[in-house]
Amino acid sequence: MNQMLIPGGVETLPGLKRVESTNKQVMGGLMADITHAVYPHDQIYGDYCPIQSYINCPPEKVFEYMSNPYCLLEWTYSMRKFEAVSGDGLFLGKDRIGDNTDIYFRVKSNKDALTVDYHCAWDQGDDLWMIYLNRIVPAEMVLKKPGSVIFWQNCRHAYYDNNPYQDKAPKGRPWVGQFWDFFYAGHMVELENLKTILEYRHLNNLPIGPYLN
Amino acid sequence: MSISLIDIEELMPEKIITNDYFGEEEIRRTNRMFSGTDERRHIGRDELASDYLSSAALKLIARLGINPASDIDMIVTNVSIPDEPFTGCGAVINKKISANAKWVFDIHNTGCISFLYLTDLVHTYMQVNKVRHALICVAQTAAGRIFGQEDTRQMAQAAIPGDGFAVVYVTNNSERPFLTFEFENYPEFSEDMKSACNGRHWWESRESSGSIDFNENKAAMIIGRGNKTVPKMIKKVCANLDLNHTQIDYLITNQPNVNFLRNWREAISLPAERQLHTFDKYANLFGAAIPVNLATFVKNKTIKAGDLVCLAGFSHACDYSAAALIRWT
Numbered sequence: 001m002n003q004m005l006i007p008g009g010v011e012t013l014p015g016l017k018r019v020e021s022t023n024k025q026v027m028g029g030l031m032a033d034i035t036h037a038v039y040p041h042d043q044i045y046g047d048y049c050p051i052q053s054y055i056n057c058p059p060e061k062v063f064e065y066m067s068n069p070y071c072l073l074e075w076t077y078s079m080r081k082f083e084a085v086s087g088d089g090l091f092l093g094k095d096r097i098g099d100n101t102d103i104y105f106r107v108k109s110n111k112d113a114l115t116v117d118y119h120c121a122w123d124q125g126d127d128l129w130m131i132y133l134n135r136i137v138p139a140e141m142v143l144k145k146p147g148s149v150i151f152w153q154n155c156r157h158a159y160y161d162n163n164p165y166q167d168k169a170p171k172g173r174p175w176v177g178q179f180w181d182f183f184y185a186g187h188m189v190e191l192e193n194l195k196t197i198l199e200y201r202h203l204n205n206l207p208i209g210p211y212l213n
Numbered sequence: 214m215s216i217s218l219i220d221i222e223e224l225m226p227e228k229i230i231t232n233d234y235f236g237e238e239e240i241r242r243t244n245r246m247f248s249g250t251d252e253r254r255h256i257g258r259d260e261l262a263s264d265y266l267s268s269a270a271l272k273l274i275a276r277l278g279i280n281p282a283s284d285i286d287m288i289v290t291n292v293s294i295p296d297e298p299f300t301g302c303g304a305v306i307n308k309k310i311s312a313n314a315k316w317v318f319d320i321h322n323t324g325c326i327s328f329l330y331l332t333d334l335v336h337t338y339m340q341v342n343k344v345r346h347a348l349i350c351v352a353q354t355a356a357g358r359i360f361g362q363e364d365t366r367q368m369a370q371a372a373i374p375g376d377g378f379a380v381v382y383v384t385n386n387s388e389r390p391f392l393t394f395e396f397e398n399y400p401e402f403s404e405d406m407k408s409a410c411n412g413r414h415w416w417e418s419r420e421s422s423g424s425i426d427f428n429e430n431k432a433a434m435i436i437g438r439g440n441k442t443v444p445k446m447i448k449k450v451c452a453n454l455d456l457n458h459t460q461i462d463y464l465i466t467n468q469p470n471v472n473f474l475r476n477w478r479e480a481i482s483l484p485a486e487r488q489l490h491t492f493d494k495y496a497n498l499f500g501a502a503i504p505v506n507l508a509t510f511v512k513n514k515t516i517k518a519g520d521l522v523c524l525a526g527f528s529h530a531c532d533y534s535a536a537a538l539i540r541w542t
């Protein structure tokens with residue numbers, strides 16, 4: 001059956017570019033306009049920080065590893081000394097990026113969707129607003145080769161610019177939002193750590209970890 | 214009415230300081246914010262910015278065959294660490310070169326982009342017919358005066374500043390006009406660069422030398438601001454003349470470190486050979502970078518008649534930024 005759209009359903013919305021309203025020549029010009037040789041850092045990473053990488057390790061192993069809260073002890077640059085705060089998955093650790101900085105976090109994963117999200121916050125654990133979104137995709141599906149592709153996204157939550165929990169922050173400690181312009185760089189370094197660990201263990205047939213005492 | 218850059222002269226301190234003079238070698242080797250220099254110049258302890266600037270001005274006067282008593286109506290200066298805290302050095306230059314400028318201003322702010330702000334100030338006086346000819350003097354003295362001290366030279370950041378001086382003679386005619394300017398200031402960033410004196414105020418007596426508080430926690434933000442504002446200002450001046458930024462022949466900016474130089478060049482897709490800087494041998498010249506580099510590359514004939522030169526930069530923690538275009542004739 002040839003499913004048709006209802007007349008007037010979308011055509012009247014201003015600003016839509018669809019083949020009916022925007023011919024290929026106009027669309028071509030628009031594409032050329034939008035395509036630049038270089039993009040300012042701020043334009044790409046100003047409000048969102050998306051990064052991605054190929055990892056030569058099967059998706060289910062990557063998921064198993066990333067969904068274990070203690071893996072963050074291994075591949076993050078500065079999250080250390082974890083303890084479970086409650087029975088429902090809330091953890092407390094130290095973020096050694098800041099002097100004497102508590103970081104609370106919770107791992108929310110979905111095995112079917114292969115998503116592993118880290119919900120975090122500095123200084124308090126009631127409002128985990130700093131959210132690291134990760135999606136693992138079978139590389140076989142998107143790259144026609146074994147392994148995984150990881151998409152890691154952060155959004156510039158309003159609290160990066162204004163800390164509403166200043167009363168809980170150690171005096172004089174810089175705020176995490178001050179480092180937003182380094183998030184792309186910092187996260188790329190950490191993603192490289194993750195890749196190195198997973199590929200080494202997978203290629204050497206070692207348990208995937210994390211390796212806890 | 215146009216403001217024309219008639220002639221330009223740079224003068225560098227004789228004292229060459231090599232990298233081994235500074236401490237924290239490991240940091241300087243591994244952190245690109247503190248590397249990229251082979252040497253830099255330091256003003257001597259008993260030397261004066263007003264002497265350097267006067268010497269450069271006298272060279273210009275001789276070369277142009279002008280009469281300092283009648284052909285200089287205005288002197289404006291920016292000296293990063295002034296010879297004297299109260300009186301500035303514009304008046305002293307006026308005296309040392311036997312000039313008789315009626316308007317003399319020592320502008321203390323706008324740091325690394327002060328040359329363009331000073332030019333705009335002179336231009337404004339020209340537009341109301343108060344000034345026909347002026348000397349614009351920019352001096353960077355913070356390297357020797359702050360980072361040449363025994364205690365401060367041990368810091369990695371001490372290797373980055375270098376001293377230098379430049380003087381520009383401008384006239385209100387259309388001989389070699391500045392084609393367009395753009396200026397922006399950001400009050401919200403005005404308190405992000407401070408002096409550091411171990412808990413004392415800079416005017417109070419203390420046992421250690423003062424320095425600049427290079428706050429690592431603010432580094433990400435300042436890099437982000439500089440990466441954003443300088444390309445934006447370059448594109449604005451180009452748009453003013455209906456030009457694409459790829460039509461710039463040479464780009465000269467302030468030169469805070471190798472990363473900013475790379476980022477600004479990349480941001481406007483400029484080949485490396487069309488970015489003119491002296492970072493490796495003169496280091497961070499603060500406000501003097503733009504006129505010193507312009508003078509250096511005019512003198513060595515890199516910049517030739519017909520070249521479109523873009524001058525751009527930002528100051529301090531990004532409180533001021535500006536750009537200008539000039540076609541060399």
